[in-house]
Amino acid sequence: MSVFLDRLPPVRGKLLADEALAPFTWFRVGGPADALFLPKDEADLAAFLSQLDPIIPVTVLGAASNVIVRDGGIAGVVVRLGPAFGKVAAEGMRVTAGAAALDSRVSVAAANAGIAGMEFFSGVPGQIGGALRMNAGCYGRETKDVLVEAYALKRNGERVTLKNADFRFSYRHTEASEDLIFVEALFEGTPDKPAAIMERIDALKARRETTQPIREKTGGSTFANPDPPGTPNQRSSWKLVDEAGMRGARRGGAQVSELHCNFLLNVGDATAADIEGLGEDVRAAVKAKSGVELRWEIKRIGRPAIDATLEGYLAKDA
Template identity: 55%
Template sequence: MALSGKDLLTRLPPVRGRLQAGAPLGPMTWFRVGGPAEVLFRPADEEDLAAFLAGCPADVPVTVIGVASNLLVRDGGVPGVTIRLGGPFAEVAVEGTSVTAGAGALDLTVALTAQQHGLGGLEFLSGIPGTIGGAVRMNAGAYGGEVVDVITDARGIDRQGRTHIYDRDALHLTYRHCGVPDDVIFTRATFQGRPEDGSVVKARIDAIQQARADSQPVRARTGGSTFANPEGHKAWQLIDAAGCRGLAIGGAQVSEKHCNFLLNLGDATAADIESLGETVRRRVRETSGVELRWEIRRIGLPLPGEVAP
């Protein structure tokens, strides 16, 4: 049975933003698969988000998404309220050598804004397809940099609607992990840049963009890097050695170009993609003894009769 959300709407507090029952989520994701949100909430601003969380019944699940570049929504949809941050959450401001970005700001936009103000050190963000909220939550990194290297603090709102400021140490950032409780929704973060000639920084951003295009299936329906690199290994090498390059299940395929990417060839379901990922994990475990950990976030329920791995 599809998640309609109409009954849930009657239990939710009033908002200044937008509440939508049964909102399709698949078209929002880079994989272009998945079921609906029972209710989708687009808050007007931080105050609207905090008031909503404070008034939302404790038994209602709350999930937050960005541009869904590293997200797989299961075919049965997402129960409860799915929150998507846009509008004022996508703003970026520069003061001196500090760059403050809303959680909904694209990582690439933050890197380019810093460059336009003559600041270097943040260009690695241009190689991460996502938003700042997700980047902080997973300590995203690429091309020699990680969020932990440049972040000074982050602001977040917990499930009770309380606002918190976390300095770098309080975030407890490690490889692809943040130690802040999962129920905290990051709303903004501040990063430290360094004065540098903008043209030099732009050249590095251009080089990163070209390297991505050369090595990754950036124009395909994909969710980005699928598995985190295990300590001492590269995930793609383990996947390749396990004979999984080009492996397909239904409409999903392991990329021939970069085998740590899963592709929707056009008619894949979320179940196809997740099953393919689990098959890759099993083959890698059998051939190398290494357990791959999903880097892609998987949310929601399978369709009736299906079992999520």
């Protein structure tokens, strides 16, 4: 048992010290969590948070399909929600989904119940908690269009309800407090025939297969489009990246995708620093070419690796 774990409240789930995070992330990069907490259920998570020293940072990860975990790992406690948070149930035109449910499961459950409007979820490879945080969406629909309300735990463990308007959603962004851990959401759609909805889901999946590198080690769209959807002559990030000559550009083991140049790839042995550095190369090239400052859509979290020279210097002193 590590010294850090000894200072954390008791749990019914699992608490692991120095646990590698890279295997959980889509990019397959990044350092360990000081502590990884896999709560048994919501009561376990709430009790842990209520007793945890407020000085200790808490980070929650979903499917980690939209993050670069930096090479030095994440300080404090990383929370990953397990099966107890993965339930999905449909009633009438509404779907209740746990924050750890995969978005694609929610789209299929809705389709089977004859609820239209959630087809877009089938194209987002994350979990519902990540969808709430990112206002995930595709092909003209996003989380805000179907969300009624969501339930979250505050940093002190208290459960709160957020109505759709409380999120102040915008393109791939919400104003909901960063320290909330979403645990469940309620969505609403409109009636349609299950077969018709499934057909639209299949079409959406097929379109995605041919236009995005969905089987690679990636983090999805790297930069948010600079103009909100619906803007006349909307500029796309991928177009700006292409015009800046960055399609296929490389840094270490990281590469800008040839198929969709708003995607960065780990093409083998990339570090998080390679991927983030390549992203900054792209931003600089786009700024120089078109004057646009691209905004990172991917969340970059955690500590940079300790510089090898500094590490050697500190070891010598010890």
